[in-house]
Amino acid sequence: MKPQPLTSRATWSNLSAHASQIRSEHLRTLFESDHGRAKTFSLKACDLFFDYSKNRINSQTLDLLLELAEDVGLSQRRDAMFAGEKINQTENRAVLHIALRAPESAEILVDGENVIPDVHRVLRKMEKFCDQIKSGTWKGYTGKPIRNIVNIGIGGSDLGPVMAYEALRHYTDRERVFRFVSNVDGTDFVEATRDLDPAETLFIVASKTFTTQETMTNALSARSWLMAVAQDEAAVAKHFVAVSTNAEKVAEFGINTENMFEFWDWVGGRYSMTSAIGLSNLLALGKENFRGMLAGFHLMDEHFRTAPLRENLPVLHGLLNVWYANFFGASTIAVLPYDQYLKRFPAYLQQLTMESNGKCVTLGGAQVDYQTGGIYWGEPGTNGQHSFYQLIHQGTHVIPCDFIAFAKSLNELSDHHDKLTANVFAQTEALAFGKTEQEVSAEGTRSDLVPHRVFPGNRPSNTILCEQLTPQVLGSLIALYEHSVFVQGAIYDINPFDQWGVELGKVLANRILPELVSENLPTLQHDSSTNQLIRMYRACRGRSV
């Protein structure tokens, strides 16, 4: 039976009607009229304290959002994912990143087979490899131990590992150098390797398909870089390992499949950092910290799977995003971590959220008539305060914000951390309550300046406060967003696990490449703009036009 279209559901219209009432209420009044508000609208799960009281909601809003969630069958959809059903319908695949961090005693079946033993077999293989690198028993072609690790991958095979490496840098092995190469722009490879000794460098070629143009191009350049000094094909085995689902292509590249760490088609690229794609993280963090991160993911998975919807952090987080996107016209969400180590977290989230929910067609193939996945962006605090926060405070857009803060710094330095924290709390307060005309005038402000100095307030935010940034907390934080994305996708009745939109650009690039490099100018059959750009490029490169 076809599901009822979202916007014709009573639960949706109830929210619309409710939104038109609550839009006129100010957070000031909501807080004044309920002194227990902060307590009512906050929750602690998996060591993450989630204060969502500075949102434009009341208890009725929550009731209605949860009714919508029930109505679209959120719990059943979630259970289907955890049960290994092929919920990625357009690719006919199960979606089981949650299996990658499940304990060895768990049982999750795909096509009648329990996938957990395989997950742990690969994890142990990764750990054994890590021991060999750390102990120096794995040697480069000259007999030197490995000191530099370069991960070559892009998208889901890069963003998670690089984000986690930066986020957990405090815990990493400082004896070794870790670099990440993703862009097909040669500058990325050249800058990442310019100060490295090939004899001490290991490349991890991370690619689910092992056919991605950027990654294969970088991997071939890495091989030439090594060969230029090693001059012996046998060196490849000592300096390249692969992470992939495609053993055939790995072997074709010349990497011994014994040095391949596998994962499976039920792991989506952007959900793959807890698979062997995280090998560089394991090498950087060591076994205990890597397992700690997996444990954090698993804690949040279990919370999402078992907590009642009303007390379920990813559910509340996802529903709040829907609330603003669809009932307040908010098209972007700012993620603002007040921790320098999380500087790549917004970039990572951009792929997770936007590649997942940037869809305009329902699971049944109908065009949606509502806004889907929001635009995620952000920068670490306090830097953003001195640039784009102006627009969040006084601009015309509604931009819900996620502030992420930690009570203890990993680098206590005089009073830096107290100042950092004062800033994050101040921002959430200023956004919510603003500054009224009366308050501005009472400060003796010149009357013509008053309107410029008024802060309307009523700008929503969540605050996620944790004790300290640990591998476990990072795992839980990432899993929170993974599952929030799932919740939003379920409400929108779209498939968050495919990415057909990425394909067109890849196909067109492959078509244009020969037109750029061929000796003679081929007949160009693009539009006049693309033809012009191709000609100009060829001319600049000294090729015939």
Ligand code: G6Q
């Ligand atoms: C992620 C996407 C995409 C993918 C890259 C790299 O969900 O599918 O970002 O991760 O295109 O793909 P490979 O790992 O196959 O090289």
